[in-house]
Amino acid sequence: MNxxxxxxxxxxxxxxxxxxxxxxxxxxxxxxxxxxxRGVVAACSYETRSYGIHSGMPMKMAKELCxxxxxxxxxxxxxxxxxxxxTEIIKEKVPVxxxxxxxxFYADLSGMDKFFGCYSYASELRKTVIEETGLPISFxxxxxxxxxxxxxxxxxxNNQMKIDYGHEKPFLAPLSIKKxxxxxxxxxxxxxxxxxxxxxxxxxxxxxMMRGVLGVNGVTIWKRANGIDNTPVIxxxxxxxxxxxxxxxxxxxxxxxxxxxxxxxTENLAYQLRRGNKLTACIAVKIRYSDFNTYTRQLKIPYTSxxxxxxxxxxxxxxxxxxxxxxxxxxxxxxxxxxGGNYQINLFEDTEEALNLYNALDTIRNRYGxxxxxxxSAMGAKxxxxxxNPFNGQPPVVLAHRKQ
Amino acid sequence: MKFIVSSSYLLKQLQIxxxxxxxxxxxxxxxxxxxxxxxxxxxxxxxxxxxxxSAVLDVDTDSDGSIAVPARLLLDTLKTFPEQPLTxxxxxxxxxxxxxxxxxxxxxxxxxxxxxxxxxxxxxxxxSMIGDVLATAIGKTIFATGNDDLRPVMSGxxxxxxQEGLTFVSTDAHKLVKYQRNDLxxxxxxxxxxxxxxxNLLKGILAGSETEVTIEYNESNAxxxxxxxxxxxxxxxxxxxxxxxxxxKENPNKLSIDRTQFLNSVRRVSIFSNKTTHQxxxxxAGAELNISAEDIDYSNKAEERLSCDYQGDDMxxxxxxxxxxxxxxxxxxxxxxxxxSLPNRAGILMPVxxxxxxxxxxxxxxxVMLNN
Numbered sequence: 001m002n003x004x005x006x007x008x009x010x011x012x013x014x015x016x017x018x019x020x021x022x023x024x025x026x027x028x029x030x031x032x033x034x035x036x037x038r039g040v041v042a043a044c045s046y047e048t049r050s051y052g053i054h055s056g057m058p059m060k061m062a063k064e065l066c067x068x069x070x071x072x073x074x075x076x077x078x079x080x081x082x083x084x085x086x087t088e089i090i091k092e093k094v095p096v097x098x099x100x101x102x103x104x105f106y107a108d109l110s111g112m113d114k115f116f117g118c119y120s121y122a123s124e125l126r127k128t129v130i131e132e133t134g135l136p137i138s139f140x141x142x143x144x145x146x147x148x149x150x151x152x153x154x155x156x157x158n159n160q161m162k163i164d165y166g167h168e169k170p171f172l173a174p175l176s177i178k179k180x181x182x183x184x185x186x187x188x189x190x191x192x193x194x195x196x197x198x199x200x201x202x203x204x205x206x207x208x209m210m211r212g213v214l215g216v217n218g219v220t221i222w223k224r225a226n227g228i229d230n231t232p233v234i235x236x237x238x239x240x241x242x243x244x245x246x247x248x249x250x251x252x253x254x255x256x257x258x259x260x261x262x263x264x265x266t267e268n269l270a271y272q273l274r275r276g277n278k279l280t281a282c283i284a285v286k287i288r289y290s291d292f293n294t295y296t297r298q299l300k301i302p303y304t305s306x307x308x309x310x311x312x313x314x315x316x317x318x319x320x321x322x323x324x325x326x327x328x329x330x331x332x333x334x335x336x337x338x339x340g341g342n343y344q345i346n347l348f349e350d351t352e353e354a355l356n357l358y359n360a361l362d363t364i365r366n367r368y369g370x371x372x373x374x375x376x377s378a379m380g381a382k383x384x385x386x387x388x389n390p391f392n393g394q395p396p397v398v399l400a401h402r403k404q
Numbered sequence: 405m406k407f408i409v410s411s412s413y414l415l416k417q418l419q420i421x422x423x424x425x426x427x428x429x430x431x432x433x434x435x436x437x438x439x440x441x442x443x444x445x446x447x448x449x450x451x452x453x454x455x456x457x458s459a460v461l462d463v464d465t466d467s468d469g470s471i472a473v474p475a476r477l478l479l480d481t482l483k484t485f486p487e488q489p490l491t492x493x494x495x496x497x498x499x500x501x502x503x504x505x506x507x508x509x510x511x512x513x514x515x516x517x518x519x520x521x522x523x524x525x526x527x528x529x530x531x532s533m534i535g536d537v538l539a540t541a542i543g544k545t546i547f548a549t550g551n552d553d554l555r556p557v558m559s560g561x562x563x564x565x566x567q568e569g570l571t572f573v574s575t576d577a578h579k580l581v582k583y584q585r586n587d588l589x590x591x592x593x594x595x596x597x598x599x600x601x602x603x604n605l606l607k608g609i610l611a612g613s614e615t616e617v618t619i620e621y622n623e624s625n626a627x628x629x630x631x632x633x634x635x636x637x638x639x640x641x642x643x644x645x646x647x648x649x650x651x652x653k654e655n656p657n658k659l660s661i662d663r664t665q666f667l668n669s670v671r672r673v674s675i676f677s678n679k680t681t682h683q684x685x686x687x688x689a690g691a692e693l694n695i696s697a698e699d700i701d702y703s704n705k706a707e708e709r710l711s712c713d714y715q716g717d718d719m720x721x722x723x724x725x726x727x728x729x730x731x732x733x734x735x736x737x738x739x740x741x742x743x744x745s746l747p748n749r750a751g752i753l754m755p756v757x758x759x760x761x762x763x764x765x766x767x768x769x770x771x772v773m774l775n776n
Contacts, residue, residue, distance in 0.1 A: 341681030342772040
């Protein structure tokens, strides 16, 4: 039996949400993203695209290209709220769906043809979303995830497209190879140097030649170009790791400040672990110097979620990692190897007072938010912290252009 | 140099000694048994530098000398022989020739002088006990030792000797076992930490044995001698944590339950717990013990109810089920008691019956923090 996979994508999601909140922004060039010098464009309205602006571009450059654009910092919390509204509607209407990012959904409609007609059902779903939330949304419908995604991108803005069974190859053939998910700037350059421009050329190539050029990835790209993709729609994504990082407005060499930020990050992530009843067994610290060289160092530890174990270990890692005496552009930490469980109390190291203190701190945070009570040494880092429970089965809130 | 010995008698002794030899040695000579011959006697030794074990065998000989014989080769050969006398003759070309009823075998040997000398215990104190008692004490405690290289003291068993009795303690910071014998005594107050490997060897040899074991010890070494065998080992250097301080004194919540029933329930429920953390939850209210576990990742869930004898406040406490099963398994009483105070303080597990005269076992298990 053929599968039917629907791909839904909210058009210029952040921009649409901002316009919904403030109707004055309608039909005006709008940029959402970091507003500092280091900021990048997270989303841009269609009006700005003719100026050559795209998401991921440095905000400074975007402002030069289109000085009359309105720039908004954006608020991840608001976007999640709207995203959740859309999720609720989709959840109600389809049998299986996967939320692959804040503004993208896959739904498996296989077998529904008989009763509803997949295309008309999807069109209705789209209409419902637009009516109930006021957000423009596009979809693509085909036999698998890749073709549907490409179709959605072709249909945009605020439109829909169906690729009939058997027409996947002819549909993809005239498109630029850039349209295939997985071909980024680097791969595009490599393939262009080989004289490839249209997907058709890849379709005509033998698969071995692609493997020769790009290895295993080449094979995947070749399959995608031919409209072959067997990845299933996964309804629940289990978090494998949690992480946080920070790019500075100005590169810094202030070690006290760096440490204070690391403490704040560790404290916050450790709280997230405890709240989600998780333990970590692998911790990592990441540093990007001003010359863009990025280093990470990780450490396996016994399963834990306790601040007093994690903080010294993170600081130790940082001490061994930070050895260049260069300005630092970015630091971050990551906890991985997560398992469900709670902290095993140690007979000799944990005192009852400390344990009660942790419990009390967590109770305050559960009630008043994760920044309500923090270590004094971490108070310098003002904006570390996330509002959302990372273990709710939803994908992490990532800026639209960032790779996950 | 020549001697005649029964093959099975030699094999039995060598197999015991062979336990000392490591699989991979930095010092090649340690892959050998040291054979020291004197008229009528053969003294065989094996060592890993930390532990040296030797046994005196009666053999038919009138020569003396000392050689190091490859252990693996010799053991593999001896295993294949049926009981028969074997003649060992040391040849001039650095080989030792073994003659059996079946034929002849030659092994290259090394000079016995290359073999590291066992340490001599200077100024030792001593005590003695029945072999089986020592084996029991080791068996009750060794499972609770730790494996953390960063805390070497916890990788051994803590021996505390005094005129009032003998105490054996082991802990890995999550669980603790204290095994006391009030019916035995030592000549002097002494404390030392024995490494795991020689204890495991002793446990294997002495289980069920009625022979008297003499323990001699000083600051750095201990020597166990029994029958024809001697084991000398280096002690773990360091200060053992103050375990008495972490045993809660006030435990108002007392649970008393059938051991096998409790063990079986914990085992069954723990199959449904997380495969890494093995966490289970005990809920006690009135005369009912509720044991539950959940593995959210796979949607596995289990819950059992047991009737028990309980005095105290209703409470909920989380444990690593591995610790509980290990401890319950190690006891052999019909009934056990679990004494608790708070969900973040240690639970004390003790056998209610089945103890020998003068024997006392206290097991501590640390809970996991539960979010409520």
